[in-house]
Amino acid sequence: MIDSHCHIGFDELKDDIDVIVARAMENGVEKMLTVGCGEKNLSDLCYVLDRFDNVYGSFGIHPNEAEEVISAEKLSQFIQSHPKIIAIGETGLDYYYNDTPKEIQIQNFMTHIEVAIKLGLPLIVHTRDAEKDTIECLRAGARNGNLKGVLHCFTGSKKLAKAAQELGFYLSASGIITFKINAKNEKYQTDLLDTFATYPTERLLVETDSPYLAPVPKRGKKNEPAYLPYTLTKLAELKSISVDDMEKITTGNFYNLFFKGKI
Numbered sequence: 001m002i003d004s005h006c007h008i009g010f011d012e013l014k015d016d017i018d019v020i021v022a023r024a025m026e027n028g029v030e031k032m033l034t035v036g037c038g039e040k041n042l043s044d045l046c047y048v049l050d051r052f053d054n055v056y057g058s059f060g061i062h063p064n065e066a067e068e069v070i071s072a073e074k075l076s077q078f079i080q081s082h083p084k085i086i087a088i089g090e091t092g093l094d095y096y097y098n099d100t101p102k103e104i105q106i107q108n109f110m111t112h113i114e115v116a117i118k119l120g121l122p123l124i125v126h127t128r129d130a131e132k133d134t135i136e137c138l139r140a141g142a143r144n145g146n147l148k149g150v151l152h153c154f155t156g157s158k159k160l161a162k163a164a165q166e167l168g169f170y171l172s173a174s175g176i177i178t179f180k181i182n183a184k185n186e187k188y189q190t191d192l193l194d195t196f197a198t199y200p201t202e203r204l205l206v207e208t209d210s211p212y213l214a215p216v217p218k219r220g221k222k223n224e225p226a227y228l229p230y231t232l233t234k235l236a237e238l239k240s241i242s243v244d245d246m247e248k249i250t251t252g253n254f255y256n257l258f259f260k261g262k263i
């Protein structure tokens with residue numbers, strides 16, 4: 001199986017990187033896509049990509065990391081600084097934290113979309129408390145060219161899922177789908193599970209988003225790619241298909257979207 005989104009270049013995981021990649025492989029995770037979230041992450045990202053044949057990379061400016069606008073030229077340069085950077089992101093909009101003004105976030109998001117279309121690379125989208133603007137930006141981008149991508153660690157509404165489906169976007173399931181339903185999260189969690197149960201199977205991916213969001217039964221611990229099977233198993237259960245089939249399907253989906261990962 002393939003972890004379509006992790007951050008093994010981040011400080012929380014970097015120091016044990018050899019052990020973490022080995023443990024992932026022992027648990028059946030044959031490839032990983034690790035994501036760099038700003039200029040300060042770029043050298044660590046390249047280090048990881050050089051060190052492991054089976055780790056690919058994505059680079060973007062995370063909406064909460066953006067202090068200023070980035071130009072399309074500079075972003076393209078970063079993306080093209082390593083041949084194993086095969087996607088753009090994570091980018092997107094996050095209005096949960098007030099770190100970065102909305103205007104800067106939107107401008108940067110549109111720049112990432114523009115570069116993704118220009119370079120023909122898939123886009124990895126983060127969105128939190130910003131669904132309406134996220135949909136508008138993606139639709140505006142899709143009118144300008146062939147835009148492909150994924151809403152990573154999907155936790156959005158049914159409305160957002162519908163918009164993503166219309167755009168041909170993938171949804172990526174994280175450890176959140178393994179979280180137990182309780183009185184507090186009942187409506188939200190039931191809707192989320194239903195979204196994954198009904199979304200087209202050929203548009204589904206799985207991820208850890210490690211070091212964050214460890215799945216049950218590792219919830220609360222530092223997450224790592226080796227824990228991906230818990231999320232894959234839950235997704236298979238939601239779709240009423242075998243874990244083996246779900247593994248084959250999500251691996252095929254990964255290569256369809258991140259086509260440069262085949263090389």
Ligand SMILES: [Zn+2]
Nearest residue numbers: 005035090209
């Ligand atoms: Zn992430």
